[in-house]
Amino acid sequence: MKIINQQKILTNALKTKGASLVGYADISILNTYLSDKYPTAISLCVKYDDSFVDLWKLKNEENYHDSLTKLNPTMNEIIDTCTDQLKQWGYGYKAIPIAIPIKNEKQLNEINCFSHKFAATRAGLGWIGKSSLLITPEFGPKVKLCTVLTNGKFETGNPVETSKCNSCNLCFKACPFNAIKSHDWHIGIERDKLFDAHICNNKRLNAIHVIGRKSACGNCIQACLKGSHWKK
Ligand code: SF4
Ligand code: SF4
Secondary structure, eight states: OHHHHHHHHHHHHHHHTTOSEEEEEEOGGGOSHHHHHOOEEEEEEEEOOHHHHHHOOTTOHHHHHHHHHHTHHHHHHHHHHHHHHHHHTTOOEEEEOOSSSBOSHHHHHHHHHSOHHHHHHHTTSOEEOTTSSEEBTTTBTOEEEEEEEEOSOOOOOOOOOBOOOTTOOHHHHHOTTOOBOOOOOBTTOOHHHHBOHHHHHHHHHHHOOOBSOOOSSOHHHHHOOOSGGGOO
């Protein structure tokens, strides 16, 4: 009962701060230092405003970048709310930094060693699309992700382990740089089999000089029709 009550309190607090989706994942299968210390990941998604999506044009990378970073203050506030509450209950925690902008090598290394998308799929929030993005049933790929790891006890969701893209190929067709390979994701598949992150990163770095990835032009995000606002 204590677990369920705390989970409800935390989820409500996070949604009040702007989280569109909140999921709890058992990440113990990773068998890493981080997952041994913090076996539960709290996966947090904030949906992009629809007006941002209209700005995601190939010839407007600056707008695209701005729209991606505009949610950072909200994400940070959500993370703070989460960690403050976990601390109040006496749980250990570690916030994984949001992906953009990556300010230094330390952050880049932390992101490289933990995947927000992995946590989201283990929490049951969605699957990895042919575009290598998290695809949520509610908002498709139009969400920004962050994660807080904890040793607190929470009920975890049912992991998603296979793609639900089915015969769709819209992102593959929309990628102007052939970075997407049109393969279905399943748990354990290497990212390189799905898409070429170097092509995607380089296209972004041509216009915007930040360390690391991700997402160059956003065509694959714009093309995906999954999510309530974008259903056919
Ligand atoms: S962001 Fe652009 S370059 Fe990168 S995979 Fe999507 S469509 Fe291709
Ligand atoms: S556009 Fe289609 S194939 Fe690509 S991620 Fe979305 S549903 Fe999957």
